[in-house]
Each structure stands twice: as C-alpha cells, then as structure tokens.
Amino acid sequence: MRLLCYGILVFLPFFASNGADTVDLNLPEARLWTYQGTSMRARLVEIDTLAVKVVMGSDGWSTKFWLDQLSDSDRDYVSEWRKRGFGIAPKPIVKTPRKEWPKEVTPDLRFSAKLVTSGTNSWTYETPNYRYYSDAKLAPSLIEEYAMWFEGTYAAIQEMPLQLKMSPPSEKFVVRLFRKQSDYLRAGGLQGSSGSYIPKTQEILVPLTSLGVRLWGEQIPLDRRTFDSGPLVHEITHQVMHYWVQVLPVWFVEGMAEYMSSVPFNGVWYDFENIEEGIRKHLEKDYDFSQTSGGVFKVDMVPPRELMNLSHEEWTEALRVGKASLNYCSALLMVYFFAHLDSEAGEPSPLVNYLQQTREGRDEREQFVAEYNKAIETYKQNLTAFNDSVDAYNKALLEYRQQAPDYNKRVRIHNEQVAKGIPQAERIAVGLPPTPPNRPSPPSKPQILVNNPKVGAIDLSEAESEARDVLLQGRNPDDLWKAMEEAFAKRRIWIRAVGANS
Numbered sequence: 001m002r003l004l005c006y007g008i009l010v011f012l013p014f015f016a017s018n019g020a021d022t023v024d025l026n027l028p029e030a031r032l033w034t035y036q037g038t039s040m041r042a043r044l045v046e047i048d049t050l051a052v053k054v055v056m057g058s059d060g061w062s063t064k065f066w067l068d069q070l071s072d073s074d075r076d077y078v079s080e081w082r083k084r085g086f087g088i089a090p091k092p093i094v095k096t097p098r099k100e101w102p103k104e105v106t107p108d109l110r111f112s113a114k115l116v117t118s119g120t121n122s123w124t125y126e127t128p129n130y131r132y133y134s135d136a137k138l139a140p141s142l143i144e145e146y147a148m149w150f151e152g153t154y155a156a157i158q159e160m161p162l163q164l165k166m167s168p169p170s171e172k173f174v175v176r177l178f179r180k181q182s183d184y185l186r187a188g189g190l191q192g193s194s195g196s197y198i199p200k201t202q203e204i205l206v207p208l209t210s211l212g213v214r215l216w217g218e219q220i221p222l223d224r225r226t227f228d229s230g231p232l233v234h235e236i237t238h239q240v241m242h243y244w245v246q247v248l249p250v251w252f253v254e255g256m257a258e259y260m261s262s263v264p265f266n267g268v269w270y271d272f273e274n275i276e277e278g279i280r281k282h283l284e285k286d287y288d289f290s291q292t293s294g295g296v297f298k299v300d301m302v303p304p305r306e307l308m309n310l311s312h313e314e315w316t317e318a319l320r321v322g323k324a325s326l327n328y329c330s331a332l333l334m335v336y337f338f339a340h341l342d343s344e345a346g347e348p349s350p351l352v353n354y355l356q357q358t359r360e361g362r363d364e365r366e367q368f369v370a371e372y373n374k375a376i377e378t379y380k381q382n383l384t385a386f387n388d389s390v391d392a393y394n395k396a397l398l399e400y401r402q403q404a405p406d407y408n409k410r411v412r413i414h415n416e417q418v419a420k421g422i423p424q425a426e427r428i429a430v431g432l433p434p435t436p437p438n439r440p441s442p443p444s445k446p447q448i449l450v451n452n453p454k455v456g457a458i459d460l461s462e463a464e465s466e467a468r469d470v471l472l473q474g475r476n477p478d479d480l481w482k483a484m485e486e487a488f489a490k491r492r493i494w495i496r497a498v499g500a501n502s
Helices: 072-083 140-159 180-184 229-240 251-262 272-285 313-318 326-342 350-419 447-451 462-472 477-489
Strands: 031-035 038-047 051-054 061-066 112-118 124-126 129-134 173-178 197-199 203-207 298-301 493-497
Touching: 038 061, 038 072, 124 140, 129 140, 140 173, 140 229, 140 251, 140 272, 173 180, 173 229, 180 203, 197 229, 203 229, 251 272, 251 313, 251 326, 272 298, 272 326, 326 350, 326 477, 350 447, 350 462, 477 493
Parallel strands: 129 173, 173 203, 298 493
Antiparallel strands: 031 038, 038 051, 051 061, 112 124, 124 129, 197 203
C-alpha cells in the first residue's frame, strides 16, 4: 500500500477591496481657450450641439462656451474631439404631436372646504388637492374663496399642452396661513414678500394680510380691494411644478410662474385666449413699462445668451440686492415666446419636445442613481458575507491543519504494520482522511459598477442641457434673439437687450 501523505495548505485571508480606479488617459487635458476675445485655461468635459462645457481651476468650477464665440483653433479642437466620439451623443428628437392651447380652462370649483381639525391657535382645512394650516380661525367660505386660486391654478397648469404630468406630493399640497407677519417671517417667509414657496418642505407660506384679509379682533373679513392674486399664483405655480424646479433652469422656473400670473383669471376660468393682453397688463402694472401713443411697449430684456445661463445663485443674489425685476420680466417674455410664438400652427411645439426630453433625461439619471446605489448596497452585503465565509474558512482550515498530522501518523503506523505482517484485525484504524475546506470565492462586482468605476455627483440639470438643442432648433443665441425681436414686434412689443447686471 502506498504511503498516504497530505500536504498542509497555507491560506492568506482575503480582504474586501473595490480595486483601483481606472484612469482613462484619452481624455482632454487643460489648455488655453479664447472665448469672446478673452483667454483662459480650462479642460473640455462635454460637447453639445451649440456649446461646450469646460472646468477651470482645482475646485472644478464649470461653465459653458458657445461654439460661435470661440476662436477658430478652439472650434477645430472641439471638432477633433467630437470625431473621436467624446461627449454625450445627442438623442433622437421625438416630436410630440402638437396639442393646441386651450382658449380657457374652467376648473371644477364645485367643492366645499372642510374643517378637518381644530385646536389652540391651530385649524386645518381641506379642499380636493390642498390642505391649509392656519393659526387663525377662518370661515370655510373664506377658504373656498382662496381655494379657487389654488385649485384653479393647479387645474390650469394641468390642462396646458406642455404635458407636465404633475400631482400633489404624497396626498395633498400644503399651505400654511399666518395671522401675524412676524410668525410668517419666523417660519421662513421672505421679508417684503406676500407669500413664499419653500422647496425643501414643498409648502407655501402666506401671511393673511397679503390675501386681502383685515384683522379686526376675532373677525377676519375679506377686503377684495387689497388682494393682488399675482404673487399668490406665482408661488402656487412653483409648488405645483416642484418636480421641474429641480431640473429646469431658473429662467424657465421663474418665467413660468410669471406667465401664470399674467393669464387672466376671473375666479371661474383661466382665459388663455387673452394671454397677450394679460402679458401687456403685467408689463405695465408690475414692471412699469408704459405704452406709447401708438400702443407700443418698449421693454428692456436680458438677451437669451445671458438669460439662459443665469444660475439660481446669480438670480437669488440679484433678488437680494433689488435688481431681479429685469430678470423676472425677461423670463416671462422668454416663456411666452416659446409657448405661443415659436412654432407655426399645426407644427409640433419645440417647448413640449424640450420638456419631454428633459423629463426623460432626468428619469434616466434618477433610475441610474437608484440602480447604482442598489448595486453598491448589494455588493457591500455580498462582501460582508464573503468576509464572514473567509473567517469560517480560516477556522476550518486551522482544524484541517490540526487533523492532517494525526491522520498521516495513523497512515504511517498502518503501513508499518502491513510491512511487518500484522493481521488486519490488529492493525490501527486509519479512518477517513480529513476533508480540506472549500476556498470561498470573492463576489463578482455588479456590471453597473464595472461599467462605471468612477461616478461623481449626478447633476439632474444636465438633462436640461442635453435637451436645450431641441428648444433652440439649431439657432445660436443671436439668431434666437432676432426671432424674438420679430415675433414681439408684430405684437407691438419692442425689446431692447440689457445685461442682467445693468
């Protein structure tokens, strides 16, 4: 009988690791660019149809350069990288069949406001899509009066042919009403405002005094003469369009709110057929532009090149220093142009296609983030299970290493007894050989992590950047400005280009 000998395996424990990040050496490097005659060092990170995105400095600050404002050598450089397939490939434009704007939207206002709860300085009312928290007791009829604006604005935005597809968060939209201005400001309301939308909580804060309510002791009557619905409709629009606030540029977000404030509403229906007249009244009443004797408005406007690239931070700063009026007016005119003046009758609306592609781009990014995070969590769990199995393997291997010498010793004695002719019944019992443990295999990395070894913060607003070409229809900002000048001139509105910081 051959001597059975078993070697001892030496196991080095595994340690979980994500592996070294891969580095693509075929990416653009920092270079000197000449944009609008000014030279600056930056690195190319994205190529669109009409612009490029670059980053500057060690802090990764990014900006966009319009291609037609770059030097010839810069455009050649971009063209070369485009040929290599660098940048985001443009998506095919799916043209949504045109849906005409309604002449009017008559929301179903046949509802009653319900008092849901009451307590010390706390009353809760409800209408179909809204819940109102008030620190003053209000007559249900008064809630119904204001609900026409809340419910009516929501219904009107739903009926617009922009296919925005909105719904209340969770169960209902929330409005908080305050008897005292000081309480309104303490809750987060903006000083000097008649209402504030708080994106973090998706709530509208409103001081009762801005709603035309006069506080006479415990009585709270309505004074229609002092009620201006425009600011309220502006904030309602932000609340209703919360999904879009996070992804669309500030000019559209604020322009849409101003647009809705301009649509005539008589408490029964929104009159979209007379939106042009509403715009003209808004220009005169809220922006102090007066008509000439010939009925022509001469209006200052931030041109598209600058307006479309204003950040939320820049907009907020202009608001803080009292220079935001020009921005709001410009955004209103831009939205009005794209909504009503930028496509021929019967043609698909570029604005609708722009919003649709933006939504699809955002949904894709959100889905990617969800799948990526899920893959990371699953991989972490698998790594934990693997490390547990390593511990079990090391323990089993130690036992195997302890059992193997004893077994080999019995085999050696057994073989010696065979050589000496000792009868079988008197030989040592060898028994079964110890079984070496199976070495555990590390978990495979999910494919989504393999394909995306290095992912930074996902910017949802990039979905809008990709879709902007659909809205511009191949026009550069200067061509767009000319188209706007012509369209507004036909409606007796002459626009003059003025910088946002003027």
